[in-house]
Amino acid sequence: MPSSPTAVSAPGKVLLAGGYLVLDRQYTGLVFGLSARINVVAQEIRTSQGVQLSEVVVDSPQFLEAQWRYGYHLAPGNGGFKLTQLQVGSNQINANPFVEITLAYALTYIVAAAHLKSSHVFAPVRLTVLADNDYYSQPHSSPSSSPSHHHHRFAKFPTKLKDAHKTGLGSSAALVTALTAALLTHYLPASAFDLTSATGRRVLHNLAQAAHCAAQGKVGSGFDVAAAVYGSCVYRRFSPSILTGLPEAGAPGFAPALAECVASAAWDVEVAKEGTVVRMPPGVALRMCDVDCGSQTVGMVKQVLRWREADGDAARALWDDLQARNEALGAVLSSGDEPKEADIAAAVARVRELVRNMGVASGVPIEPESQSALLDALRDGVDGVFEGVVPGAGGFDALALLVRDDEATEARIKEFLQSWSREKGGSVRLLGVKGEMEGVRREGLEQYDGWLS
Numbered sequence: 001m002p003s004s005p006t007a008v009s010a011p012g013k014v015l016l017a018g019g020y021l022v023l024d025r026q027y028t029g030l031v032f033g034l035s036a037r038i039n040v041v042a043q044e045i046r047t048s049q050g051v052q053l054s055e056v057v058v059d060s061p062q063f064l065e066a067q068w069r070y071g072y073h074l075a076p077g078n079g080g081f082k083l084t085q086l087q088v089g090s091n092q093i094n095a096n097p098f099v100e101i102t103l104a105y106a107l108t109y110i111v112a113a114a115h116l117k118s119s120h121v122f123a124p125v126r127l128t129v130l131a132d133n134d135y136y137s138q139p140h141s142s143p144s145s146s147p148s149h150h151h152h153r154f155a156k157f158p159t160k161l162k163d164a165h166k167t168g169l170g171s172s173a174a175l176v177t178a179l180t181a182a183l184l185t186h187y188l189p190a191s192a193f194d195l196t197s198a199t200g201r202r203v204l205h206n207l208a209q210a211a212h213c214a215a216q217g218k219v220g221s222g223f224d225v226a227a228a229v230y231g232s233c234v235y236r237r238f239s240p241s242i243l244t245g246l247p248e249a250g251a252p253g254f255a256p257a258l259a260e261c262v263a264s265a266a267w268d269v270e271v272a273k274e275g276t277v278v279r280m281p282p283g284v285a286l287r288m289c290d291v292d293c294g295s296q297t298v299g300m301v302k303q304v305l306r307w308r309e310a311d312g313d314a315a316r317a318l319w320d321d322l323q324a325r326n327e328a329l330g331a332v333l334s335s336g337d338e339p340k341e342a343d344i345a346a347a348v349a350r351v352r353e354l355v356r357n358m359g360v361a362s363g364v365p366i367e368p369e370s371q372s373a374l375l376d377a378l379r380d381g382v383d384g385v386f387e388g389v390v391p392g393a394g395g396f397d398a399l400a401l402l403v404r405d406d407e408a409t410e411a412r413i414k415e416f417l418q419s420w421s422r423e424k425g426g427s428v429r430l431l432g433v434k435g436e437m438e439g440v441r442r443e444g445l446e447q448y449d450g451w452l453s
């Protein structure tokens with residue numbers, strides 16, 4: 001009997017306050033999960049009786065040529081599973097390192113940590129990835145223009161995934177987290193992995209962080225994976241040294257090292273969400289704007305860290321002040337009494353001020369002038385917009401706004417952004433996403449009608 005399909009989803013992220021600081025364990029980030037989710041459905045592939053296949057198929061049916069098929073085998077010297085991408089039709093192989101590395105990590109972990117025999121055979125599986133449309137800024141067959149009932153939530157994009165313009169909501173972290181969660185839930189008994197338990201989430205978090213760092217080729221703060229697992233939180237990063245001894249997937253010793261790493265007590269990450277540590281007050285929404293003006297700055301993190309190194313005491317004083325203002329913003333948002341709109345606006349403005357100072361001091365366009373002008377115009381010209389920031393690393397790509405949570409405000413923002421885009425050139429657009437508290441979760445299958453083959 002094939003097992004029944006398993007569906008999970010993980011949210012996107014926005015770092016409302018704490019960009020750069022959160023790279024250092026002495027500081028924290030104010031992280032919000034977003035209502036845009038990446039869903040993964042795991043289904044057993046039926047094979048003819050007696051036929052055994054070591055195969056995993058990953059499909060992203062919203063995009064062109066987005067299927068990745070892998071065979072896998074155990075690598076010698078306890079190296080865990082090594083994957084080999086198989087050609088699909090006559091198409092050139094297009095690698096997806098986030099998918100490939102996550103599969104290698106999750107399958108290896110399942111065998112190594114669940115004490116399965118190393119000769120363990122997995123029933124072949126198909127994983128279908130469905131992402132909420134706001135992760136990508138391409139025009140698409142929107143729900144209203146698509147009469148077919150099964151396209152009501154997930155759009156078809158007329159591009160390959162590599163050509164899709166991402167909006168920066170953390171698709172890779174949500175993907176890695178949801179894929180890992182789907183595989184662990186699908187292959188392990190509930191007694192060995194339970195997504196809803198604190199232990200299950202810790203295993204998922206540690207494994208997804210390790211896989212995401214390997215796929216990215218660098219160790220960031222990891223706030224995006226934390227948001228995908230835990231949802232909105234105050235985040236203090238893990239010490240990067242936890243990952244330094246880990247061999248590459250497939251290299252000798254990888255399997256036991258991964259199991260040990262995931263279970264290690266050295267994970268010193270702190271995720272605070274109990275009580276009212278992080279939340280949006282009633283009547284307030286966190287909204288995102290996509291700023292698609294084409295300019296991008298690379299190396300921002302390096303340059304800010306270089307300034308911090310060089311400026312020593314002055315930089316430390318600025319970061320300490322900014323941390324206090326970030327915490328004050330968190331406190332205003334989560335205070336038991338309903339905060340006044342003016343208090344929210346003032347707390348965000350105080351954060352913005354020091355972020356701008358950090359940008360000037362480091363020479364990095366964290367809140368570039370064009371973004372300052374847009375934020376000021378929204379705040380001063382649109383009723384219901386309290387304040388906003390350039391989130392995360394800053395730059396030209398996005399804005400996060402704190403606004404009154406009603407349709408009239410939403411309509412005013414949209415209208416304002418249309419005329420702003422017309423007058424200034426470029427394209428600024430309000431996304432549909434809102435801040436949301438919940439992290440990874442199991443999903444029912446009904447919402448994927450028409451997408452599962």
Ligand SMILES: Nc1ncnc2c1ncn2[C@@H]1O[C@H](COP(=O)(O)OP(=O)(O)OP(=O)(O)O)[C@@H](O)[C@H]1O
Binds near residue numbers: 097131161166169
């Ligand atoms: N729908 C999807 N199906 C399969 N893989 C996906 C999908 N969406 C994203 N990915 C993977 O994630 C990668 C994009 O990750 P990247 O970290 O560059 O962007 P992001 O996480 O969305 O943005 P940011 O890090 O700026 O928040 C893609 O190249 C692909 O490997």
Ligand SMILES: C[C@@](O)(CCOP(=O)(O)O)CC(=O)O
Binds near residue numbers: 015222
């Ligand atoms: C600059 C940094 O603190 C935030 C980057 O955030 P984003 O990718 O711009 O959302 C880097 C990090 O936390 O890994």
